[in-house]
Amino acid sequence: xxxxxxxxxxxxxxxxxxxxxxxxxxxxxxxELQIGEVVAVMGPSGAGKTTLLTxxxxxxxxxxxxxxxxxxxxxxxPQNELATVRRELVGFVFQSFNLLTALTAVENVQYMIExxxxxxxxxxxxxxxxxxxxxxxxxMDRLPKDLSGGEQQRVCxxxxxxxxxxxxxxxxxxxxxDSQRAKEIMGLMRAIVRDMGRGVLLVTHxxxxxxxxxxxxxxEDGHLGLMES
Amino acid sequence: xxxxxxxxxxxxxxxFGFSVxxxxxxxxxxxxxxxxxxxxxxxxxxxxxxxxxxxxxVQKGNESFxxxxxxxxxxxATVQHTDGVMRMSSLVGRTLRMHHGSGEYDIYVMGFQPxxxxxxxxxxxxxxxLGGPLKMESxxxxxxxxxxxxxxxxxxxxxxxxxxxxxxxxxxASLGIGDEIDAAGLxxxxxxxxxxxxxxxxxxxxxxxxxxxxxxxGYPIVSYILVKTAAxxxxxxxxxxxxxxxxxxxxxAQDFAASSRKVLQRTLLPVLGVVVGLIFAVGAIVVGLTIxxxxxxxxxxFGVLKALGTPNRSIFWIVxxxxxxxxxxxxxxxxxxxxxxxxxxxxxxxxxxxxxKLPDVGIVFAAALLMSLFAAWLPxxxxxxxxxxxxxxx
Numbered sequence: 363x364x365x366x367x368x369x370x371x372x373x374x375x376x377x378x379x380x381x382x383x384x385x386x387x388x389x390x391x392x393x394e395l396q397i398g399e400v401v402a403v404m405g406p407s408g409a410g411k412t413t414l415l416t417x418x419x420x421x422x423x424x425x426x427x428x429x430x431x432x433x434x435x436x437x438x439x440p441q442n443e444l445a446t447v448r449r450e451l452v453g454f455v456f457q458s459f460n461l462l463t464a465l466t467a468v469e470n471v472q473y474m475i476e477x478x479x480x481x482x483x484x485x486x487x488x489x490x491x492x493x494x495x496x497x498x499x500x501x502m503d504r505l506p507k508d509l510s511g512g513e514q515q516r517v518c519x520x521x522x523x524x525x526x527x528x529x530x531x532x533x534x535x536x537x538x539x540d541s542q543r544a545k546e547i548m549g550l551m552r553a554i555v556r557d558m559g560r561g562v563l564l565v566t567h568x569x570x571x572x573x574x575x576x577x578x579x580x581x582e583d584g585h586l587g588l589m590e591s
Numbered sequence: 592x593x594x595x596x597x598x599x600x601x602x603x604x605x606x607f608g609f610s611v612x613x614x615x616x617x618x619x620x621x622x623x624x625x626x627x628x629x630x631x632x633x634x635x636x637x638x639x640x641x642x643x644x645x646x647x648x649v650q651k652g653n654e655s656f657x658x659x660x661x662x663x664x665x666x667x668a669t670v671q672h673t674d675g676v677m678r679m680s681s682l683v684g685r686t687l688r689m690h691h692g693s694g695e696y697d698i699y700v701m702g703f704q705p706x707x708x709x710x711x712x713x714x715x716x717x718x719x720x721l722g723g724p725l726k727m728e729s730x731x732x733x734x735x736x737x738x739x740x741x742x743x744x745x746x747x748x749x750x751x752x753x754x755x756x757x758x759x760x761x762x763x764a765s766l767g768i769g770d771e772i773d774a775a776g777l778x779x780x781x782x783x784x785x786x787x788x789x790x791x792x793x794x795x796x797x798x799x800x801x802x803x804x805x806x807x808x809g810y811p812i813v814s815y816i817l818v819k820t821a822a823x824x825x826x827x828x829x830x831x832x833x834x835x836x837x838x839x840x841x842x843x844a845q846d847f848a849a850s851s852r853k854v855l856q857r858t859l860l861p862v863l864g865v866v867v868g869l870i871f872a873v874g875a876i877v878v879g880l881t882i883x884x885x886x887x888x889x890x891x892x893f894g895v896l897k898a899l900g901t902p903n904r905s906i907f908w909i910v911x912x913x914x915x916x917x918x919x920x921x922x923x924x925x926x927x928x929x930x931x932x933x934x935x936x937x938x939x940x941x942x943x944x945x946x947x948k949l950p951d952v953g954i955v956f957a958a959a960l961l962m963s964l965f966a967a968w969l970p971x972x973x974x975x976x977x978x979x980x981x982x983x984x985x
Contacts, residue, residue, distance in 0.1 A: 415983070416983060419898075422980060442902065445900045445901070446900065448899060449899065449901070454899065456982060456983065457983070460892075462892050462896075463602070464595065464602040465598050469598070476592060477899065481592060485592075533983055
């Protein structure tokens with residue numbers, strides 16, 4: 363394992379069901395993500411990409427194997443500690459944005475900052491700064507319903523950065539965007555990795571993601587390998 | 592600080608309004624029923640608490656002012672001559688339907704002895720002066736009895752006796768001093784209007800004991816004997832009266848009031864308990880359902896919160912905050928409403944007797960808090976089952 367690895371999966375296996383209905387979603391998967399790196403995982407539908415992402419993010423436990431974030435094994439942690447890991451060490455970008463509909467753009471980001479312990483004006487100022495950084499400084503008081511898909515995804519990216527997590531996990535972040543907006547979001551994440559010293563693991567069907575990724579992996583039948591060009 | 596609960600409520604104001612309205616109505620009803628109950632409890636025995644008598648002598652087996660008591664006339668003399676009795680006054684009471692114009696009114700007519708006779712014939716303690724109207728608002732508080740006279744044609748007719756009516760009856764029946772009424776076939780003329788005789792379930796009116804005797808058919812009986820004793824002699828006098836008159840029971844005035852209240856409590860409290868329980872349930876269900884519906888609608892967002900690492904207690908707190916705000920806002924509106932209702936009700940229905948007590952406001956506040964906790968329980972159960980993995984589905 364490299365010293366710069368912020369996310370490390372070793373021999374991770376995930377099995378759903380038992381007996382004849384058993385499905386091996388991940389089989390002895392190894393993956394390493396380093397600071398400043400964008401790793402894209404591609405593969406057919408149902409290949410286990412989202413399973414990989416949720417295990418990496420501490421949302422479910424692997425059947426076997428080790429998952430480390432910043433060198434800390436998380437695979438055996440109880441649920442409340444896994445929640446702490448997600449709150450402090452991981453940022454999520456979702457396919458459907460998943461913004462809180464009753465909160466404005468800035469409140470969505472501020473909520474995540476406050477969840478991490480900051481309060482009051484500093485939290486608000488930081489939220490505004492993040493939104494300006496993703497190019498939404500002029501629409502931060504809008505509710506999600508008043509934002510376009512691309513704008514909502516920018517808010518989602520800002521929220522993922524709010525807790526200063528080193529690991530950003532992105533699940534099909536461009537799936538609901540047109541090609542122009544998709545390029546913008548991918549470029550934004552590339553810039554974040556470069557400028558802020560984060561690492562991004564993204565799972566996607568979008569072949570254009572390869573342009574922005576340092577490595578592109580292929581996941582099929584539970585096995586992960588380097589994607590051939 | 593960002594408040595998801597506040598934002599959720601503000602984003603669906605109509606639902607929030609329904610929820611608050613549900614609690615407000617429940618609070619208003621709870622408070623109003625309590626105020627009614629307190630009012631009745633206080634007013635029911637207001638007369639008994641203020642007759643200035645130390646002892647109430649009643650027929651044995653009689654535990655309440657509101658059940659008939661029949662005492663032989665002859666017992667009065669025995670009581671009057673009991674050692675330690677400083678003054679004695681008899682009462683003859685009955686309920687009847689009074690007529691005035693085209694109206695009919697159920698009243699409790701109390702015959703008392705308005706004049707104090709310090710040296711009665713036959714000796715014994717002074718007689719009279721106890722058990723009359725509590726507070727005179729206008730006119731005379733010492734009604735004179737009616738009498739039969741013969742006119743110039745030799746026809747015998749009754750000259751109306753005098754009656755002191757309660758001010759609530761005066762309002763309800765539009766009666767004033769000088770008006771004539773008919774009570775059980777006997778004419779009476781209103782000479783005074785008193786207050787404090789609205790006992791919640793009946794209205795007290797006062798006549799001379801001689802007229803009350805006519806109202807019960809002239810039988811040689813009285814209903815109660817009120818006794819004032821020498822200081823510190825209550826128990827001794829009570830025991831002496833009971834010993835000399837085995838058919839009588841003697842209560843200290845405050846004990847007779849308490850015993851009379853108990854009868855109301857026994858009959859009314861179980862019914863009120865059921866009504867209060869139903870109102871509480873309706874309030875909790877209204878808040879519970881609206882918050883539950885809001886929770887179901889935002890189930891995915893609660894999943895997002897879980898995925899982002901929000902601790903369960905913080906998520907539960909969002910729901911509890913919503914139910915608390917609904918319940919407490921509803922409580923405040925309900926309490927303001929009940930203050931208005933208790934002021935308005937007696938104007939519309941003068942017989943209404945309500946009393947808002949601070950401890951009762953506390954009880955309703957506690958009920959509102961309980962409502963919010965009950966209402967939060969179901970949504971919280973739902974949230975505990977939300978799987979954060981679901982938010983990864985498109």
